[in-house]
Amino acid sequence: MKLNLLLIFLFIQLLAAGQSNQFLIYSMKGQVIIKENGNETKAKVGHLLSPNASLEIGANSIVTLICDQINLFSIDKKGKYNLTAYTDSCKKNYGSFTGNYLRYVWAQMSQKQTSPGTNRKLYMNTIGAVSRSVNNIWIDPRLDTIIYSDGYFPLAWKSYAEADRFDFYMYDNNTKGNVLFSDSTSEMQVAINTLQHLLKPGYYFWSAAVKGQQNEERKVLKIVTTKERDQLIDRLRNITLAYESEAETAFRLGFQLEEAHYLADAYNYYQKAATLQPDQPVYRQTFMSFKKDYDIK
Structure with a gap:
């Protein structure tokens, strides 16, 4: 019996070891070059990378990656970096509050979406119960x-x-x-x-x-008082030490405030993200979807 359990454990470990981590470029500033399969391309937000890829970070540049939808980390020093060296960074989990946001961003940016931003509730834990009252x-x-x-x-x-x-x-x-x-x-x-x-x-x-x-x-x-609201926003703003642009921080805060039921504040931050980076379709479409969901005119 003990031998069987040991074999099962070893088999699970081998399966885990054989799984390939994936990385998504979440944020970047400056010059970042991707080298993968013998090709060189300029990095851009939303680029999905295999662990076989490497990054060349220029001077005064920084890149933030999401690994396997669960963790966020930044590389901020000039040099060449093989992503195989960062597989340990895929093990840390921020927990459901930030984890839900990372899974949402991963899905929106790594997959072709016909209607970006419309499925936020699938990644949130705060949707209420279906009404059973009988009225018009x-x-x-x-x-x-x-x-x-x-x-x-x-x-x-x-x-x-x-x-x-x-x-x-x-x-x-x-x-x-x-x-x-x-x-x-x-x-x-x-x-x-x-x-x-x-x-x-x-x-x-x-x-x-x-x-x-x-x-x-x-x-x-x-x-609630504005002080209580501001304290929550400060905690959310500092929940990750990874680099984010101002637009990316605003978008994250919009998502997390919506999940926390602070809907008026979520509206302001979604709007801020879409205004700061109007060429990012996920920000624009999420903001428009939010307005439609809550009948904001």
Whole structure:
């Protein structure tokens, strides 16, 4: 029995050793040349490399690689580097929060996408439960919980019924509780910043219904201070020591803030990334997809 277990263990180790690591160029600055299969090419973001490739880093240049979708590291000194020497860098895992982002970027940049940026939820752990209430209003499960400090972001819904007026309610409890605010609107959304003066830090619960009808489904709105929000952004900004450009940092923060339910802030950072690097289709399409997903006009 012990012999069989030892053989199985050795077999697994041999399989692991035989697997080839892959590297994706995530970020770069300056002159970086790829040498692979006897060919030389200028490096570019999104280039997928085998472990047999080598990199020639010029003076005052830097390149950041993702290895096997799970780890990020930079090479910042002039010289020639064989990627076979960096297979150990593929073993470190940043954990689910950054790991989800690395897998998303890897998928977007290494594969041909017909609609880049539209499948973010497949890489996030924060999608809410499907609604089971029976009414004429549908609220996207991604809006189950929103954490908000400041800035523009709409609380939006869809209507299955032909209606031109809707009732919006804000409560202090998720089942009964007091109505803190109510309004009648012709729009299928209410901007949070228009309610900001009414809301102190804490938990609130909102709902929408066709005018004259009831909707028992309530979504969570958590108000936090700008200090608490800024502390989170600082932690996320410094979560990796690898080199990133300003646009790449903004895009990463957008993804991670969306996953953390800070949707107004995610919107700002996705927009910043698309503005700083308009020629990067993943940034532009993700920003447009985000606006469409959350009915941002």
